[in-house]
Amino acid sequence: MKNSIAERIADFLIVHPPFSNLSHDELIEVASEIRVLNLEKNKTLFQINDLLHESFYVVASGVINLSIISDAEETLLNKCVAGDILGLRPFFAKNNYMMTAKAREESVIYAIPIDVFRPFVAKNTNVLDFLLQSFASTSTNPVERSSGKLLNDSVRHIDNQSEIQYFQSLDYNKNPLTSTPNAIVQNVAQIMTDNLIGCVIIQENNLPIGIVTDTDLRAKIATGRFYITTLVSNIMSSPVITVPENLSLAEAQLFMLRHNVTHLCVTIDGSDKTEIKGVISQQDIISAQANNPGILIKEIKRAQNQDELKRLREKLADFIRTSFDKKIPLSHINTIAGEVNMAIIKRSIDLAILEMGSPPARFAWLSIGSQGRKEQLLLTDQDSILVFEDVASDKYRDVKEYFLKLSKKVTATLETVGYAYCPFGHMASNQLWCKSLTDWKNQYSNWMNTPGEKSDEICSIFFDYELAFGEIQLEEALTEHIFRNAEKNKKFFAFLGTDSLKKPAPLSFFKQFILEEEGEYKDRFDIKTRALMPLVDAARVLVISQNIKGINNTFLRFKQLAITEPKYSEVYMNAAEAFITLSKFRTHEGLKDGTTGQYINLEEISKSDKEKLKNALLPMKDLEEIIKNKFQLTYFT
Known part of the structure; x- marks a missing residue:
């Protein structure tokens, strides 16, 4: 008899x-052992320094x-939504959890026993590859962390800031010291000293059979366990751990x-049956980390003025630029750049507060x-x-x-750093966009309940926001208000849906690019x-209509929509890929010319790239049909 719960899971x-790399039977085997957890709002799944669980989630x-928790203040690092994995630390580390996982709203969690899933990691290279690409340590005593959307409890912190690891190819010593197994330890130690290198690969016919490190010399020679005249084969560590070239x-x-x-x-080829090409040491990793975005975030936090920023x-x-050239996935680059941009904003606010004194009330930027x-x-x-x-009326003006x-x-600091002022004045420095929580709730209520009456005021980008600094409770209160107003608000969705369809067409009737005249x-x-804004606008109105909270990125919005609305999953997945493709074209143009990349010179791209660009525009028609049908666009059309 089938287990219907396991089937649904x-x-x-x-x-x-990585579950998409497993067969149906394997998934049923895993799903049969899964515990389903129901977490109420603000319920904690695990917290900092908790002992590791026997499951991941x-x-x-x-x-x-x-x-x-930083200086008694809770700092949000990431939000995990349907399909995201967290709690992977027990796979690879023995120390306790390094952050807290708490339900932002009523949530359902699948707890997957580590022991049940571990065999699939060992025998399925795709599953292993996923985990390898999702983790990296960020200290000399390695601790894993994950990439992209899997920024989770495994992350290492520098001064309580999340360190975002860059998955670039690793530079290493391509001319390693080697020795035969019958060499004398004293001679090998002298060679290591002369070359200031901490290890020697022991080889036969240029195939690795072992390794001798500084640690071996201390533990086995300096302690007197072996004479210095012994053969290196007696103290080498064997087998040596081998890895392939181009390792990240x-x-x-x-x-x-x-x-x-x-x-x-x-x-x-990564085995001990092929020729030695080099050696990777912990020092190589330390050197690589000195140039990673985590260190950049650390420096940003310590910046003392706008010139440093x-x-x-x-x-x-x-x-x-380097990441793009190395073809690092654009979604990953976006994640890292977003974290660094947020760090710059946060430090800019820190510096302003240091100059002006403590705020008179809690706030959120x-x-x-x-x-x-x-x-x-x-x-x-x-844009901000x-x-x-909310404060007493007699204090409102001063606050x-x-x-x-x-x-x-x-x-002003951000403008100096390189972020131009918004030409439409959509900034916190504009008195229209700096106000109390209640005033903001009223603002959103007016936009949503009477759309179109003051069409010059409503701007859809106000529904795309991320907390950069301050109290998460204020951001959450605003979000809850917006989604309550959105319930059964046909007029609002008709307006927002119509607005998403107003962008000028990218192609002519004859499928030719429409260029600036x-x-x-x-x-x-x-x-x-x-091309890009129609996708951004479509994703926004669709996620709000589906009550999907906590996902602002357009690519991730479409990915989540594909899960939430399976009947349109193909359209949404195509739209997600189209957004990445179009973003790559824009980024390439911007990096090439030092511009925003908004205007593409089609004469400078190849015929195949033109076709790729044109194909990325195809999902727009399907999205238009979904939006028209879903929101019955009769109010403003």
Whole structure:
């Protein structure tokens, strides 16, 4: 007799990596052992310093906040939504959890026993690859962490800031010291000393059979266990752990963690049956970490003025360019750049508060638009709002005045750093966008309940926001208000849906690109307005209508929509991939010309790239039909 619960769980897991790499029978085997946990709002799944659980977790529904405590203040690091994995630390580490996982709303969690899933990691290379790419340690005593959306409890912190690890190819010693097994330890030790290198690969016919490190010399020679005249074969560690060429930093650290070693031997195919190509040491990893975004975030937190922040933002630009050239997945680059941009905003606010003194009330600085969606790879304008807690009426004016002054200092700093002022004034320094929680609730109520009456006021980017600084409770209160107003609000969705369809068409009736007809960008293709923004707008209105909270990024919104509405899953997945493809074109153009990348010179791209660009526009028609049918667009059309 079939286990209907296990079947339903398996059907859910099959669309999410790494479970998508398992067969149906394997998934049923895993699902049969899963415990289903129901977490009420604010219920904790695990917290900092808790002993490791025997299971890791997958969010089935709801949102789980991952946070740390810094100076008695809770700092949100990430939000996990349906399909996201958290609690992977027990796979590879023995120390306790490093952050807290708490339900932001009523949530359902699948608890998957580590012992049940471990065999599938061992025998399925795709599953193993997923974990390898999802983890990296960030200290000399390796501790794993995960990539992209899997930023979770495994992350290491520097000064309580999340360190985002860069999965680049690792530079290592390609001319390692080698020795034969019958060499004398004294001679080998002298060679190591002369070359200032901490290990020697022991080889026969250039195939690795062992390794001698500084640790071996201390533990086996200095203690008197072996004479210094003994053969190296007597003290070498064997077998040596071998890895393939072009290993990433994350993979190298994970191999060291799994095998409890400080050196890895690089061979042609990663086995001890092929030629030695080099050696990776912990020092190589330390050197690589000195250039990673985590260190950049650490430097940003310590920056003392806007000039330092500007220099660090330029480092981010270099990182983005290098990552793009190395074909790092754009979604991963977006995640990292988003974290660094947020760190710059946070430090700008810190500096302003240090200058002005403590705020008179609690507040939240929300980045909106592309910054709020964490889609700002290129230098574009800044968009933000400020929400402060409700205060007594006699204090309101003074409180608002303080926050306006604060915001003007912050936006001025960000402008110096390289983020231009918003030409439409959508910034916290504008008195329209700096107000109390109740005023903001009233603002959103007016936008949502009487859309179109003051069409010059409503701007859809105000529904894309991310907490950059301050009290998460204020952001959550605003979010709850918006989603309550959205319930059965046909007029609002009709307006927002129609607005999403108003962008100018990218292609003519004959499927030719529609180019700018005049001005500075004459004969260029406006990829932002004609291609990217229709996808951004469509994703926004659809996630709000589906009551999907906590996901602002357009790519991730479409991925979640594919899960939430299976009948449209193909359209949504195509839209997600289209968004990434179009973003790559824009980023390439921007990096090439040092611009925002909004206008593409089609004469400079190949015929095949033109076809790729044109194909990325195809999902828009299907999205239009979904939006028209779903929202019955009769109010404003």
